[in-house]
Amino acid sequence: MTAAAASARALAEIRPSKRQLAWQEMEFYGFIHFGMNTMTDREWGEGHDDPAGFDPGDLDADQWVSALKSAGMTGVILTCKHHDGFGLWPSDATDYTVAASPWRGGRGDVVAEVADAARRHGLRFGIYLSPWDRTEASYGSGTAYDDFYVAQLTELLTRYGPVFSVWLDGANGEGPNGKRQLYDWERYYAVVRELQPDAVISVCGPDVRWCGNEAGDTRPDEWSVVPRSLQDAERIASRSQQADDGAFSRLVRSDERDLGSRAALAGHEDDLVWYPAEVNTSIRPGWFHHPAEDTEVRSADELFQIYLRAVGGNSSFLLNVPPARDGRLRDADVAALEGLGQLIEDFRARRIEATVTVSSGTPGDVATAWPGTARTPWQPNGTDPRPAVTLAFARPHLLEAVVLGEDITQGQRIEHVVVQGRRGGEWTTLAEANAVGHQRILTFPRTEADAVMVTVTEARETPVVARVAAIGAGS
Template identity: 85%
Template sequence: MTDGRAPAAVRPSERQVAWQAMEFYGFVHFGMNTMTDREWGEGHDDPAAFDPAGLDADQWIRSLKSAGMTGVILTCKHHDGFCLWPSDVTTYTVASSPWRDGRGDVVAEVAEAARRHGLRFGIYLSPWDRTEASYGSGAAYDDFYIAQLTELLTRYGPVFSVWLDGANGEGPNGRRQVYDWERYYAVVRELQPDAVISVCGPDVRWCGNEAGDTRPDEWSVVPRGLQDAERIADRSQQADDGAFARLVRSDDRDLGSRAALAGHEDDLVWYPAEVNTSIRPGWFHHPAEDGAVRSVDELFDIYLHAVGGNSCFLLNVPPARDGRLRDADVAVLERLGRRIEGFRARRAEATASVSSGTPGDVATAWPGRGRMPWRPDAADLRPGVTLTFTRPHLVEAIVVGEDITWGQRIEHIVVRGRRDGRWTTLAEANAVGYQRILTFPPTEADAVMVEITEARDTPVVARVAAIS
């Protein structure tokens, strides 16, 4: 079993810290597939089919913001190769369509709308292109891809995420492009140094499914081998099969415990998880799915497990063929936002006391981030934070977060509630990281205590909150 000090010494980059604090942001799948009612277009569809007469990027962004999202990632080009901006290296773009008389730019409209409404903007650029003739040729296609990546990273302002998957659905008998990932990464680092490179990239790890499922314990410090883009690609979707969107594998459930890290102590990286799923069964809008929008209850449960499970939550919301989100999606997003806001508003006012050291602003740093975390004395073998209420509360959740600029150190916590002088256990967890939200049946208590029973090094706690 590995010593805890090696993983405790691994720290996130500034871009990873800023990304984690975003917590919840949106994906917008929109393009030629929207017009043809497909998930994976085959390429070469007539650009004349792209004419979303009512396209309203402000409506998209307002709706995402109403759900509490902090950013948006747009599918600038999906596997079919149709570009939502007027690329200089292909004619298969919006410039060849009747939309906006061939002078439109969806990427620009979404980026500008995001800025107007205070959301950060990100891009998805599919490495697989079913239209481009150079696909499968090696360096020539890499040149093409780099040219498009450069256009997107230089024309539309700051980008918070470059979201890359390893899709190559042509299989063993089709064209095969060996992607030059390192070259792609270098361009992103040069042109948008604050952007995280997600999934098939070194900054943000795919959770391993598209169903919104979160591991029981999500660790940010993992073996470097998990960054292998080819391995990730092999586990990504390989066919236009809607069942993949709800597939949850039972393997790889433990990526970062001491047992999982044994033998990798000298080759660890900070590689935090993102949980992604769609508000509908498909990633693109399909009229037949208008009655299958996920419920607020289901989405809020995913939110609690993702944002409350040391991950960020990426929720896809696809506009329809006319360029607008459907009313059902908009309504669910608004209700989800109210649900999240209401959950945060139920933070019980409390006075914090600690087993050693000074509590800083640990009891008032949620929602949001405090400036003075709590660090117990190194000799404190069972450090704990006690929140005492002015009157008994029905408590139903505890929020705990580490100051991840010091790494991920907590390995086990126990939450107890006090009533009439007696303490009872309410919840336990292993990994904490940026944030852990533990829910339990409503229990009346005049105080709650979060005790850290195992840690890799002296813990540094950013926030502890009780939800009543």
């Protein structure tokens, strides 16, 4: 075996964990930023706001969750505590929680209401617990604060049922004592692993990687196999938001556009991890609700384009939708979510039935699996020089996209793929890409064709394909 072949095999042998596989299949889920900041019209509260100000008289978690579900989401992550330190559950570790507020007579628990609503509507539940706390006096003291944070983390992971994600923010500012805390990330991770072993630890964690911006932007090619150094939580923190302003939410950096090509990984073959990406952004300019932004809600069409790039770019999509001060989502947000769900359903409904042939091996059910994953993926013969799948239609169709996916239980193997369409007996190239991974949606100008052919021109190992679908043009 040549050195190049051995290097490629090393990349292909990195595999996801069971928790990462389950998370990747969720594809699209929601973020709910809600708390004291909602009441004070802030993004980053300074802490110690009077708990009497938290009284969302019309809070309706079922409205929140049903709106997310209408968009096609599969889960919801709640900001149980943001940087200001105000807890949305009655924590035993601090008095600065909903228990000190007039809401529900001091007996309310927003975390419980959202977790219960998620279960009722068939969505999975996740938690956001900011490591930065601008109220807690022990912040910046080292172990004493870590004890406090672990106590709150333990409450959230033991009181509210199964958790699919623990979302750890990288923000690290001063506490009320003017000090910064050196977070004991490994201790936090160990608590999650012990109490919720099926939960992924996201962003400042080892399971799910931040895409690098909060604008909904995606890389041209997103790789799941990357250098282990990208898991460095302190590195992520240094690149996260540093100030309370709206600029960061639309900032896109041009660096680090290639994290996982064979060239980018040269020299790292002995220290690689499976660390897939999550694309997170907000339906509004801010993460919390601000009345002044009620006319700036992203449209369903714009959200759908982000969805196609994220879910269709080997990433998951985390979309924030903030409730207002009264505890309800505004009509514009609800309408945008419903419209997005309709666009996603319409896109899926336009899959064209086809007769499938392959260059070698047996096709399995790759042509009928999407949306979903093939029970029997296609793996060409190891000697096949140009593995290809052809979908032939009963008649010519106007096409606008092709959906591809690898069986990532076998790693991420494809390094270049070409999609061609046949018209009048001649083949023309419609799209091409490098990374595929869990799912790649390749869009192109509307083209009439009676067949499409997907050819893998470069791979790290023999590819294992889980889905191939052709999508007809919409109205």
